[in-house]
Amino acid sequence: MINNKHLYNQALAVYESKQAKANEREFINERKLLQNEEYSFITYELKATIIDLEKALYFGKADQIDELAQKKQSLEKQKRELLEKLTKKSTRQEFECEICSDKGNLADGSLCSCFYQTLTSLALDFIGAKKHNLSDFSQNLLKSTDREYKKFEKLQNYAKNFSTSSKNLLFVGEAGTGKTFFASAILNEVSKKNFNALYFTACEFGQVLLNYHLANEYEKSVFYDILTTADLIVIDDLGTEPILKNVTLEYLLFIISERISQNKPFIITTNLSPEKLSTRYGQRMFSRINGKNTVKLEFIGKDLR
Numbered sequence: 001m002i003n004n005k006h007l008y009n010q011a012l013a014v015y016e017s018k019q020a021k022a023n024e025r026e027f028i029n030e031r032k033l034l035q036n037e038e039y040s041f042i043t044y045e046l047k048a049t050i051i052d053l054e055k056a057l058y059f060g061k062a063d064q065i066d067e068l069a070q071k072k073q074s075l076e077k078q079k080r081e082l083l084e085k086l087t088k089k090s091t092r093q094e095f096e097c098e099i100c101s102d103k104g105n106l107a108d109g110s111l112c113s114c115f116y117q118t119l120t121s122l123a124l125d126f127i128g129a130k131k132h133n134l135s136d137f138s139q140n141l142l143k144s145t146d147r148e149y150k151k152f153e154k155l156q157n158y159a160k161n162f163s164t165s166s167k168n169l170l171f172v173g174e175a176g177t178g179k180t181f182f183a184s185a186i187l188n189e190v191s192k193k194n195f196n197a198l199y200f201t202a203c204e205f206g207q208v209l210l211n212y213h214l215a216n217e218y219e220k221s222v223f224y225d226i227l228t229t230a231d232l233i234v235i236d237d238l239g240t241e242p243i244l245k246n247v248t249l250e251y252l253l254f255i256i257s258e259r260i261s262q263n264k265p266f267i268i269t270t271n272l273s274p275e276k277l278s279t280r281y282g283q284r285m286f287s288r289i290n291g292k293n294t295v296k297l298e299f300i301g302k303d304l305r
Ligand SMILES: [Zn+2]
Pocket: 097, 098, 099, 100, 101, 102, 103, 104, 105, 112, 113, 114, 115
């Protein structure tokens, strides 16, 4: 999970406003329902019966208690049934997340998966990156007899079993060999669970690093937390981005080094050969992205998209 107080509080505020809206909807719904004559009649009748019953209990009028209690029960039943009938039409309470009713947490106090997604969106907004439509493993057309199927299985398992101690992945190969598909599908799978996973094209990441460079001190601390504590980041097509002097290389090296020291995995895809990567980014950077905790996979052959 992204470890930053500023963003966490922002996410809490999002849920507070969702709750306020839900309460308002409920209030409006109740008012709408009271416009229904039958509902309105039963509601007031029920209120009156409850008062009568309380009085009877208070004054010990045993002869009325049973009758009133039965009437109350019957009215409650009528109200429930009518409410069910009426709310089936238009006034049903609608939540963006049916799991937590837009509360952001579950009955046991743990965070709902939608909270992680909210945090991811807020983080992307903060650093000036957009949300991508990610691919899905189910879109893949490989058969178990295909040469590439083993890789598919391996990467799908990586995504299924992802944890913060997962290895880094380096996908190397020509354009159109499925690197983006796999990086994107893994990220998609991981972000469905309780993780903050961020996907960037190398160009976008370059822009994010520039934003980081230009940010004030306070913002810089938020950038740092987002980029180093997100559970997984993907940098797709490294080598296609323009290099900004004193920004791209320094910040990239910094972020990657910090992620390695904090055991936070990354996935990098590139069509550059190891020699070209080393020339473009320097030996220090190359040894980090291709270090002992990185699984390197070669991509050859047909397009998987
Ligand atoms: Zn939820």
